[in-house]
Amino acid sequence: EQPDTGLESVVYTPPRHSRKRKLIVALIIVALLVGTFMAVPFLRYGFAGLFVSKQVVLTVVDSANQKPVSDAKVSLGRYDGISDAKGRVVINSVPVGEYTVEVTKKNYKLLTGTHTVPILMPTKDTTKKIQATGRTVTFTFTNAISGQVVAGVAVDIEGSTAVSDDKGVANVVVPIKQAEQVGTAKAEGYNTAEVKVQMKTNDDQKISVKLTPTGKLYFLSKRTGTINVMSADLDGTNQAVVLQGTGKELDGETSLLPSPNWSSLMLIARRDADRAKLYSLTTNGQLKLVDDADVSYQPIGWVAGRFYYKTVSNSLAGWQNKAETIASYNPESGQRQEVDGTLGSGTNYYDMVAQHFTTPAIVDGKVVYAKYWNYGGYVMEKSRSTSIVAVTVEGNIKTVLKEVPATTDIYADAGLTKPGVYVVRLGRPDNGKEFYQYTAGKVAVAAIDDTAFYNNRVSYQMSPDGSRAFWAEVRDGKTIAFEASKDLTGGTQVSATDYAPYGWYTDSYVLYSKNMSELYIAPAGSPLDGAHKITDYHKAAGYQGYGWGAGGSAY
Numbered sequence: 001e002q003p004d005t006g007l008e009s010v011v012y013t014p015p016r017h018s019r020k021r022k023l024i025v026a027l028i029i030v031a032l033l034v035g036t037f038m039a040v041p042f043l044r045y046g047f048a049g050l051f052v053s054k055q056v057v058l059t060v061v062d063s064a065n066q067k068p069v070s071d072a073k074v075s076l077g078r079y080d081g082i083s084d085a086k087g088r089v090v091i092n093s094v095p096v097g098e099y100t101v102e103v104t105k106k107n108y109k110l111l112t113g114t115h116t117v118p119i120l121m122p123t124k125d126t127t128k129k130i131q132a133t134g135r136t137v138t139f140t141f142t143n144a145i146s147g148q149v150v151a152g153v154a155v156d157i158e159g160s161t162a163v164s165d166d167k168g169v170a171n172v173v174v175p176i177k178q179a180e181q182v183g184t185a186k187a188e189g190y191n192t193a194e195v196k197v198q199m200k201t202n203d204d205q206k207i208s209v210k211l212t213p214t215g216k217l218y219f220l221s222k223r224t225g226t227i228n229v230m231s232a233d234l235d236g237t238n239q240a241v242v243l244q245g246t247g248k249e250l251d252g253e254t255s256l257l258p259s260p261n262w263s264s265l266m267l268i269a270r271r272d273a274d275r276a277k278l279y280s281l282t283t284n285g286q287l288k289l290v291d292d293a294d295v296s297y298q299p300i301g302w303v304a305g306r307f308y309y310k311t312v313s314n315s316l317a318g319w320q321n322k323a324e325t326i327a328s329y330n331p332e333s334g335q336r337q338e339v340d341g342t343l344g345s346g347t348n349y350y351d352m353v354a355q356h357f358t359t360p361a362i363v364d365g366k367v368v369y370a371k372y373w374n375y376g377g378y379v380m381e382k383s384r385s386t387s388i389v390a391v392t393v394e395g396n397i398k399t400v401l402k403e404v405p406a407t408t409d410i411y412a413d414a415g416l417t418k419p420g421v422y423v424v425r426l427g428r429p430d431n432g433k434e435f436y437q438y439t440a441g442k443v444a445v446a447a448i449d450d451t452a453f454y455n456n457r458v459s460y461q462m463s464p465d466g467s468r469a470f471w472a473e474v475r476d477g478k479t480i481a482f483e484a485s486k487d488l489t490g491g492t493q494v495s496a497t498d499y500a501p502y503g504w505y506t507d508s509y510v511l512y513s514k515n516m517s518e519l520y521i522a523p524a525g526s527p528l529d530g531a532h533k534i535t536d537y538h539k540a541a542g543y544q545g546y547g548w549g550a551g552g553s554a555y
Contacts, residue, residue, distance in 0.1 A: 054117050056091045059083075060103055063129035065136065065204075067171050071161040072105040072130065076115060085151065085165040106160050107134040107173040134160075134175040136204045137197050141168045141185065144210035144235055145509060145532055146523040150187055153211070157183030157197060174199050189214055191233060215505060216283065218242060218265055219519060220256050220538040227254050227538060229267065229281060234505065234521055236534040242285045246271045251538075259302045260464040262505065264331040266290075266307045268297050278309065280331050290329050290336055300360045300367060304393045306330050308339070308367050310360060318374075319344035319352035326360060326367070328396060339396045340389070342371070352376040353384075358414035363422050365466075367391040368438050370424045372412040382408050386426055388436060388443050402436060402443040417448070417456040419469045419486045425453055461501045461510075462486070468524065470501045470510050481512065483525055495528035513537075 056076060060069045060083045068087030073080060076099040081089040096117045103111040109131045137157075141150040141164050149168030155161060157174055158181055164170040174181055174197055181197045190211040199205065212235040221230045226245030232238060249269045253276045257266040265281040278291040291297070295311035302308075306328045316323045322341035329336045346352035353375055360369035368391075373384040388402040404426060414424040422438040423446050435453065437446035461470040469488060472481045472495075479498050484491030495512070502511040502519060512520050512528050516539040521532050 052096045052119060053093045054096060056094045056115070056117060057126075058089050058091075058101075058115075059127045060087045060089065060105075061127060061129055062136065062171070062173075063131045066129075067136070067138075068165065069105060069108070069130060070163040070165075070170065072103055072108070074128070075102045075104075076100075076117075085163040085170070101128070103128050103130050105130065105173075107175055108132050132173045134173045135199055135201075137172045137174055137199070138204065138206045139164065139170045139172065139185070139195070140206070140208045141170070141187070142208070142210055143190075144212045145521055146526075150190065150211055153185050153187040153190075155183060155185050155195065157181050157195065172197075176200065185209055185211065187211060212237075213509075216262065217505065217511070217519070217534060218256065218258055218262065218283065219535065220254065221536070222538040223536070227251070227269070229256060229265070229285075230535075231283070232535050234509075234534065235532070239535065242283070243267070243281060243287060245269075248272065250276075255299065257299050257302075257307065258503075259305070259307070259331075260504065264305075264307075266299070266309075266329070268299070275314070278329075280329065280334075282331075288334070291327070295325075298359070300326070301362050303362045303365055303367070305332060306393060308360070308362070310357060317344075317352075318356070319346040319354040319376075323354070324357050326357065326369070326391075328393075337396055339367070339391055340371075340398060346376060346379075348376070350376040350378045353379060355384075356412070358412050358424060361414070361416050361422050363390075363416070363420055363438060364440070365393060366441075367393070368422045370412050370414055370426075372410040372426070373406070374409050374411075382406065386410050386412060386424075388424055388438060390438070390441070401438065401441075404434070404436065413453075415453075415457050416460060417453070418458075418488050419460050419462060423448060423453060425450075459501070461503050463504050463507045463524070465507050468507070470504065472500050481528055483510065492525060494522075494526065497528075499528040499530070 058074055060072045061067060062069055070083050070085050070087060072083040074089045076091060076094060079091050079094050081091045083089040094117050096119045098114060098116045101113050101115040111128060111130045139155055141153045143150055151164055151166045151168060153164040153170060155170050155172050157172055160172050160174050162170040162172045176199050178200055183195050185193045185195050191214055193209055193211055195209055212233055215234050216231045218229060218231050221228050226247045227249040228241050228245045229243040231240055231242050248271055253270060255268045267279040267281050268276050270276045275294060277289060278297050280288045280290050294315045295313050298310040300308035300310060308328050311325045313323045321343055323344060324342040326339045327336060328339055342355040344354040355371055355373055358370040360367050370386060370388045372386040375382050386404040386406055387400050390399050390401055408428055411427040412424060414422060417423050420439055424436045426434045435446040435448045436443055458471050467486055468483060469486055470483050472479050479500050480493060481495035481499055481501055482491050483494050499512045499514055502513045504510055508524055509521050510524050517536055519534045519537050520530060521534055522528055
């Protein structure tokens with residue numbers, strides 16, 4: 001305790017103007033420190049760079065012609081990027097600061113300089129001009145079939161590279177020398193093309209290059225004297241034998257049926273016996289026997305990766321069970337499955353009861369057909385119904401959509417009157433007839449007569465996605481080809497000559513034939529003018545093309 005002196009304690013309070021002076025001095029010191037910090041770049045950016053990063057966008061152009069330079073390497077210190085077809089390079093997450101910038105590319109002088117990534121101001125698209133040490137070759141790339149420009153083509157001529165822009169243009173600088181310079185042009189979805197440059201002078205060059213879309217076509221050929229399966233690129237080059245014929249194949253029964261995406265092939269051919277058999281053929285020539293029954297094979301077509309076909313027995317009488325069958329084959333799993341078979345009874349043509357199938361068709365992803373009955377002359381009871389059936393591909397589940405009562409023999413016929421519309425004609429011995437129409441999964445009575453039914457039997461080739469139809473009609477003695485949407489609206493006449501539909505290659509191209517021996521390709525929807533012939537071929541026999549296959553046009 002402090003001793004009591006008897007004096008009053010007094011606390012000293014500094015004058016107000018003294019406190020203000022100290023505050024001002026402190027603020028001045030802080031301002032001087034901040035000013036010093038901001039005035040020294042390595043201090044300013046070194047500290048801010050710990051917290052602030054930005055995207056840097058630079059554009060590289062040729063200093064002589066101001067054209068974009070692609071495939072140039074741009075380095076900002078330890079950060080770098082490659083310029084695209086427009087000469088732009090984008091480098092993300094670059095800390096703010098000052099950097100040494102370098103731009104390098106073969107046949108160009110090294111460009112060095114500085115570039116600042118600012119703290120407060122937004123970054124700017126800065127153009128860097130580099131000087132060529134060779135001459136510029138300007139390539140223009142187009143699709144060899146459609147003529148459309150091709151962007152994103154990577155060109156490489158002995159290490160000099162570039163990428164084509166959205167106009168199909170790529171500028172490559174090559175050195176001047178006597179020898180021919182050879183390189184490649186690569187683009188997704190196209191075959192690699194060889195490019196050649198002869199740069200002996202100081203003049204720049206312009207070269208047009210046509211690129212062929214990637215893909216292989218498969219077709220029958222008899223050019224060696226036997227019926228072979230061959231392949232070719234879409235421009236007809238690189239033709240090769242995929243499967244050599246044995247010499248036993250017959251013109252009237254040999255058919256090749258590629259899947260809509262051309263990844264699997266089905267072959268009907270007489271190779272090692274006195275009758276035709278059904279084979280699966282891979283695109284690299286591996287052959288597998290699918291069905292060797294003593295039957296005639298009637299292709300229905302492809303749907304959902306499965307091939308469907310109808311058989312008619314050569315050894316069973318029509319009234320015996322399974323005299324006719326419908327079957328499917330899945331090349332991926334190697335599984336063959338019998339979908340349906342006819343029934344029957346009797347011992348001869350007088351007491352027989354025989355069931356038959358109409359010609360099936362693929363409609364909206366289902367296999368649709370009718371089953372009807374014929375009777376021998378001694379059979380009195382003729383009351384079996386006609387059934388209209390649809391098969392769901394997944395699981396091959398059969399659904400009877402319509403039962404039509406009958407009291408006599410029925411003679412049925414059926415076919416597509418247009419894509420997605422399958423009409424069944426039921427005829428009786430007294431010349432009476434009924435028509436039923438399957439569409440959109442339902443069956444109803446069809447308002448149609450014989451003239452319309454038989455005149456509308458057209459072979460429609462459907463695009464792989466099922467949205468477009470390609471077909472032909474004979475008018476004034478000429479085969480006129482058309483392309484339209486699935487319901488046949490918005491149609492376009494694509495040929496007024498004797499070109500006939502053959503099929504599709506993807507949804508982008510149609511295949512067509514001339515004289516049943518020449519195969520051509522064209523962009524979908526464009527005129528068929530014979531500009532792009534692929535090959536001569538051997539006409540596949542008998543297949544009407546109703547099943548979304550290819551190569552079986554009736555014309």
